[in-house]
Amino acid sequence: MKIMLVDDSKTMRNIQKSVLAQLGHTEIEEACDGVDALSKVAAFGPDLLLVDWNMPNMDGLTFVKQYRAKGLKAPIIMVTTESEKARVIEAIKAGVNNYVVKPFTPDILSQRIGETMAKAA
């Protein structure tokens, strides 16, 4: 399964990569913001995306809207510090499939990935 990590923090991407490696996922592409991610999605063709919200250049919500506007269907998990209910609803309306609030444990991230892929199957 091809997974794209979109987060401006290399530290956070590395933590997510570590969790994904434990789950057996090693085919991973990284992007540091929404603009970078949009430039890579066509070539990489992710089956799942983990997307931060607050990023420079293009935030995660804008990225999700533009990604969905292209007709792309891969499930998206928002991984963010934005925990308010209104933000979660806003993200889901934009096309996010699942949500992980930072800080998170590896177990929570693993669980959300499992749930998301099971629903998408």
Place this chain on the structure above:
Amino acid sequence: MDNNFILPFIKSTRNVFETMFHLEVTFETPEIRTAPMPSHDVSAIIAMSGDVEGTVVLSFPSETARRVVAVFTGGEGPMSNEDMSDAIGEVVNMIAGGAKGQFKGKNVSISCPSVVMGSSHKVYGRKDIVTVAIPCSCDCGEFMVEVATQEAPSGSGVVGAAKVAA
């Protein structure tokens, strides 16, 4: 000092350190900072805007920062300033984000973090907002969370700012 704007940062700091680093944090009594004083060696700054405005500054001595980042990243080897800056910035991002989530009924945005690295620098907050310093310690050493926030005047939404001096 409005506890409604301070307690969320204490709770959020505890949550971030326990969840991500498995580190218990001890908090001393928060105090109002009346004048800028020498800070630490690494400071991460985030601005808040919207219904609550101001800044949050997370400051460490360099050795404490290095230890926290080593726990965060799982790496014990040498780390670049860029890696240190990235990790510490993410820590303050999680603390500020977790705190703002506790401001019930408030629409608040946070900026991307900025990180300052340099021995004994000072961080000057906005003059019109009281700064509350929260001394903290964990197994990695002592650090400080400085919160300068207030309810925004109606129709404001001005992004808070902080100045740094070496």
